[in-house]
Amino acid sequence: MAPGSQLCLLFLLQFLQEAAPRSFEVDRQRGIFLLDGVPFRYVSGSIHYSRVPSPLWSDRLHKMRMSGLNAVQVYVPWNYHEPQPGVYNFQGNRDLVAFLKAAANEDLLVILRPGPYICAEWEMGGLPAWLLQNPEIVLRTSDPDFLAAVDSWFHVLMPMVQPWLYHNGGNIISVQVENEYGSYFACDFRYMRHLAGLFRALLGDQIFLFTTDGPRGFSCGTLQGLYSTVDFGPDDNMTEIFAMQQKYEPNGPLVNSEYYTGWLDYWGGNHSKWDTKTLANGLQNMLELGANVNMYMFHGGTNFGYWSGADFKKIYQPVTTSYDYDAPLSEAGDPTPKLLVIQSVISKFQELPLGPFPLPSPKMKFGPVTLKLAGDLLNFLNVLCPDEPIQSHLPLTFEAVKQDYGFLLYRTQLPQNLTKPTPLWVKNNGVRDRAYVMLDGVSQGILERDKDEALFMTGQAGSTLDVLLENMGRISFGYNISDFKGLIQPLVLGDVVLTDWLLFPLNIDALMDSKNRVFETQELNLKSSSGPAFYSATFQLPGPPWDTFLYLPGWTKGQVWINGFNLGRYWTRRGPQQSLYVPGPLLLPTGTPNIITLLELEHAPPRTQIQFLDRPLFNATLH
Numbered sequence: 065m066a067p068g069s070q071l072c073l074l075f076l077l078q079f080l081q082e083a084a085p086r087s088f089e090v091d092r093q094r095g096i097f098l099l100d101g102v103p104f105r106y107v108s109g110s111i112h113y114s115r116v117p118s119p120l121w122s123d124r125l126h127k128m129r130m131s132g133l134n135a136v137q138v139y140v141p142w143n144y145h146e147p148q149p150g151v152y153n154f155q156g157n158r159d160l161v162a163f164l165k166a167a168a169n170e171d172l173l174v175i176l177r178p179g180p181y182i183c184a185e186w187e188m189g190g191l192p193a194w195l196l197q198n199p200e201i202v203l204r205t206s207d208p209d210f211l212a213a214v215d216s217w218f219h220v221l222m223p224m225v226q227p228w229l230y231h232n233g234g235n236i237i238s239v240q241v242e243n244e245y246g247s248y249f250a251c252d253f254r255y256m257r258h259l260a261g262l263f264r265a266l267l268g269d270q271i272f273l274f275t276t277d278g279p280r281g282f283s284c285g286t287l288q289g290l291y292s293t294v295d296f297g298p299d300d301n302m303t304e305i306f307a308m309q310q311k312y313e314p315n316g317p318l319v320n321s322e323y324y325t326g327w328l329d330y331w332g333g334n335h336s337k338w339d340t341k342t343l344a345n346g347l348q349n350m351l352e353l354g355a356n357v358n359m360y361m362f363h364g365g366t367n368f369g370y371w372s373g374a375d376f377k378k379i380y381q382p383v384t385t386s387y388d389y390d391a392p393l394s395e396a397g398d399p400t401p402k403l404l405v406i407q408s409v410i411s412k413f414q415e416l417p418l419g420p421f422p423l424p425s426p427k428m429k430f431g432p433v434t435l436k437l438a439g440d441l442l443n444f445l446n447v448l449c450p451d452e453p454i455q456s457h458l459p460l461t462f463e464a465v466k467q468d469y470g471f472l473l474y475r476t477q478l479p480q481n482l483t484k485p486t487p488l489w490v491k492n493n494g495v496r497d498r499a500y501v502m503l504d505g506v507s508q509g510i511l512e513r514d515k516d517e518a519l520f521m522t523g524q525a526g527s528t529l530d531v532l533l534e535n536m537g538r539i540s541f542g543y544n545i546s547d548f549k550g551l552i553q554p555l556v557l558g559d560v561v562l563t564d565w566l567l568f569p570l571n572i573d574a575l576m577d578s579k580n581r582v583f584e585t586q587e588l589n590l591k592s593s594s595g596p597a598f599y600s601a602t603f604q605l606p607g608p609p610w611d612t613f614l615y616l617p618g619w620t621k622g623q624v625w626i627n628g629f630n631l632g633r634y635w636t637r638r639g640p641q642q643s644l645y646v647p648g649p650l651l652l653p654t655g656t657p658n659i660i661t662l663l664e665l666e667h668a669p670p671r672t673q674i675q676f677l678d679r680p681l682f683n684a685t686l687h
């Protein structure tokens with residue numbers, strides 16, 4: 065090749081690169097997005113990898129692609145990845161990069177929402193509970209302690225994300241800064257400016273950054289330089305709300321970042337069911353306007369373990385274990401009639417991928433399985449809390465003793481004889497969130513947040529008073545999300561403040577990880593069927609490890625583990641959720657025993673049995 069033609073080739077390559085660079089940007093002349101310089105609109109759906117076991121990610125993403133979506137919107141829950149300050153977990157179900165790869169394999173672009181606050185009805189809106197070890201911290205503000213924690217987290221997260229940005233060859237087209245910040249009390253622009261600067265410093269100037277707010281949140285949620293988007297549902301007035309967005313983004317593309325396909329469930333509430341027709345009409349109207357839409361949720365998934373959050377609207381409202389959300393793809397990843405309607409709306413605006421939609425996954429039904437009482441929780445204190453208990457004059461919070469989630473036991477002695485029934489109560493609604501009270505191991509009843517009740521007790525001086533506190537999930541949305549757990553006020557007997565406490569932070573999950581050996585070896589006194597107790601069984605599958613739903617008829621409230629995996633809370637007595645989704649990949653194939661363990665907190669049924677169903681029971685008709 066002559067030197068001249070080499071030069072020509074070089075120019076040609078340079079020209080090609082300039083003509084079609086990988087880019088995602090706003091065209092303000094036409095009020096649209098451009099992808100690689102070409103008009104582009106996203107029709108996206110939300111999926112949270114933290115709510116789906118990693119072996120099922122590809123399945124769910126494939127179904128989202130086959131529904132006609134060209135993008136997925138994804139939250140990164142900080143508390144899922146940084147369990148303790150400076151300790152990070154990106155393994156297995158927490159492997160964010162593997163999830164991005166799985167989305168890329170399905171040809172899905174990614175709209176990333178790394179917070180630091182995400183809401184998502186997730187524990188504390190994704191913020192790590194350890195932030196509250198400093199009781200003075202002001203979350204989601206320019207409080208230097210909060211900013212320092214955010215900075216060090218993002219210095220770990222953002223370098224992992226950076227190669228996945230679209231212009232770097234990856235699939236992330238845009239990144240959201242904070243989340244509905246305009247709905248928070250602080251309205252701290254210094255904080256938002258700090259975040260914007262941090263995102264720019266760590267991700268570069270080329271990445272498209274945006275904010276999302278409800279229609280009333282713009283004034284505190286938006287920031288110059290971050291594209292303002294809005295969120296609203298099918299019942300809201302699209303014309304009015306998009307007009308509000310355009311006040312902040314004149315000539316910019318319309319974006320609904322959370323178009324609600326359904327809604328979440330609260331314990332004690334009704335199961336949410338949203339009308340498909342209204343949803344489809346709203347979607348069609350937005351797409352006709354040329355708007356970009358993300359459907360929240362497209363696949364909801366499950367609040368495994370202790371990860372469900374809570375709302376606060378006058379009272380504390382904890383979210384159920386199921387996050388089915390009445391979404392187009394069910395909790396078990398199956399297409400619903402809603403999905404087919406949405407798919408048909410999308411098909412009027414963009415081409416659907418070729419090929420058949422995957423069939424619903426097979427489910428299995430078997431049982432009953434009879435559980436054996438393994439013993440009262442109090443019998444296991446030495447293994448659940450192997451360290452010496454913490455001594456304290458007055459009760460301390462979960463945060464003060466570095467117990468982030470689950471359960472903390474408070475123990476003291478009765479200071480006097482109680483011959484007449486005497487009220488046991490907590491000042492100023494200070495129970496966070498449920499207290500299971502035992503006197504010399506005998507259940508006395510429950511104190512619950514927002515109930516302002518007392519238990520009446522008789523007993524002898526010196527008797528052991530045990531109070532097991534349950535964290536039902538920290539508030540994830542509202543005016544104030546500093547939701548300290550445990551006894552946040554003193555416990556009072558009659559008019560005597562109880563003192564001289566021993567605190568036992570319980571690590572139940574470590575015990576479950578060790579495959580329950582302790583339940584087989586301990587010699588115990590098995591009298592009780594009331595108050596917190598463990599029940600356990602081994603069982604074989606009738607066939608291949610398919611998905612199933614655990615049904616707990618007659619059980620009251622508690623936590624379930626299968627093969628060491630914390631499946632989440634059940635609360636059969638309160639509902640509406642009556643069964644727990646058990647993903648097939650958690651189960652062991654025929655020939656290998658599976659272990660199930662319940663921590664029943666209140667009352668077990670006379671027959672300590674469970675069943676596995678081939679469909680969920682959401683108790684939709686309970687009013």
Ligand SMILES: *[C@@H]1O[C@H](CO)[C@@H](O)[C@H](O)[C@H]1NC(C)=O
Pocket residue numbers: 301302303304
């Ligand atoms: C929506 O808002 C617009 C502008 O305020 C109004 O003209 C229209 O009647 C509203 N539509 C509905 C269905 O309420």
Ligand SMILES: *[C@@H]1O[C@H](CO)[C@@H](O)[C@H](O)[C@H]1NC(C)=O
Pocket residue numbers: 332333334686687
């Ligand atoms: C459940 O729905 C019924 C009927 O609509 C209603 O009367 C009841 O108040 C709802 N319950 C809750 C907890 O919202």
Ligand SMILES: *[C@@H]1O[C@H](CO)[C@@H](O)[C@H](O)[C@H]1NC(C)=O
Pocket residue numbers: 480481524525
């Ligand atoms: C409590 O009652 C027991 C027996 O019922 C009695 O022996 C004891 O002296 C009483 N203690 C106090 C502090 O009154």
Ligand SMILES: *[C@@H]1O[C@H](CO)[C@@H](O)[C@H](O)[C@H]1NC(C)=O
Pocket residue numbers: 249544545546547548
């Ligand atoms: C939020 O709640 C915490 C804990 O109850 C309290 O200390 C703090 O003052 C509250 N903040 C606001 C702004 O109300």
Ligand SMILES: *[C@@H]1O[C@H](CO)[C@@H](O)[C@H](O)[C@H]1NC(C)=O
Pocket residue numbers: 636637638639642683684685686
């Ligand atoms: C829903 O659950 C409640 C509480 O367990 C039960 O009383 C009721 O019968 C159930 N309703 C339906 C329709 O399953």
